[in-house]
Amino acid sequence: MANNLRIAVIGTGRMGTDHIKRLTHRIAGADVTGVVDIDAGRAKAAAALAGGHAKVWDDPHAALSSGQYDAFVLTTPGMLHYDVLMDALDKGLPVFCEKPLTADAATAREIVDAEAGLDARLIQVGFMRRYDAGYQRLRRYFTEGSLGAPLMLHCRHRNPDPPPNFTDALMIYDSVVHEIDGVRYFTGEEITEISVRKGRATAGAHGKLSDPQQVLMRTESGVLVDVEIFVNALFGYQVHTEAVFERGIVDIGNDEGAYVRSAGHWGGEVTPGFEQRFAAAFDTELQGWVNRLRDGLPPNGPSAWDGYAAAACCEAGVEAQLEGTTVTIALGKKPTFYG
Incomplete structure (x- = not known):
């Protein structure tokens, strides 16, 4: 891809704002040309961080359907991820999704199965420590x-x-x-x-x-x-x-x-x-994701399966907290698509 990736950041809270600054000032080959947040004031402030040229949206699905973006960065709370990810998969759009993949293991597994059904990697999950x-x-x-x-x-x-x-x-x-x-x-x-x-x-x-x-x-x-x-x-x-x-x-x-x-x-x-401890890891993570997409390659970082496995372990961990017992974790069959 000769031109910079056109990226929309969905969610302009702490992580979204941090990624807008990162993509604008430290990542090569990408431009933040859209920001999405239901809070109009916060979205406008985030757009200003991207140089003031990013379009502001209050509906992520409208942004996904607009045809104006090559890829998306999803940083909303986890309970809002499922619908956005399913819509992105349906439209064949790549998404960098900050953890968690979704708010629970069942919906995370649905994301895994939907992506595997496409036989195309579109989702990368933001586990930045792997890049430290x-x-x-x-x-x-x-x-x-x-x-x-x-x-x-x-x-x-x-x-x-x-x-x-x-x-x-x-x-x-x-x-x-x-x-x-x-x-x-x-x-x-x-x-x-x-x-x-x-x-x-x-x-x-x-x-x-x-x-x-x-x-x-x-x-x-x-x-x-x-x-x-x-x-x-x-x-x-x-x-x-x-x-x-x-x-x-x-x-x-x-x-x-x-x-x-x-x-x-x-x-x-x-x-x-x-943010300070893993600043370099965040930069390496996002730069690698951008490089892969610009080269026409699928993301090769933490996958939807990794997001699902983490969600299942977290659910089991909370059960163990509540019950005071050791909880067994059974993930089910891993799609061959993920290797």
Whole structure:
């Protein structure tokens, strides 16, 4: 494709706004020529971020039917994804869909089956950690086997503070979902069971939120995974993974950057949020998606199947939270279309 991709961003909240800035200022080969949001004021402000030339829509289906766009970036809340994705599949339009694919496993499976029925990859799901340099380095130890078989993964996911309406379920759906996808990315295996342990809650947890929690998982080959999810950690944002292999241990996500000694003090800084920690990964992710589409190729990032698998694991995780039991995860048959 000689010209830049014409992209419409559907949803102009936190992630939508961030992606508009990214596509406008840091991604080559794409122009944000449309923004969609039911909030007219917010949509106009987002259009201004794209240089003021983007058309404003209040209906995503009207934008999908307009014929004015080559591809779409979907960043609305997950409960609004299903109808938009089904419409895009019906029209043969590629969509970069921020996680979650949909709000539940059943509708996510419908998306998988609809796309597989087309025999054409159109959807890429926004699991940005797969594009982080540390994540990619760690994955090579899994795929190359130089340290022997993987045995365990120890994960820590710490946020400074959550939104006021954050719930126990959102600790799984909004936070641990990234570890769920990370486990699948590293091991190349599906997760077969999940359980959740609650203990003493921090005094900083609001309402009925039980924070922190420990999530335990097992993969098909028996790799054991434990995740500390702590959303009121206060000190900053930290994602750390330690992989235990037969002949070695690999850590990623340790605090990096300048280590300063000055005026009787020593130390460094902790990133304040996920936007800063994974800024380079977000850029690499979107640039790769744009490059594939401009070359006339289907997206090759996280697929609708990956989105469905994550949704099923999250549902099982919330069930485990509520019931206090270990929940088995059965995904059903994977369409051969996804390899």
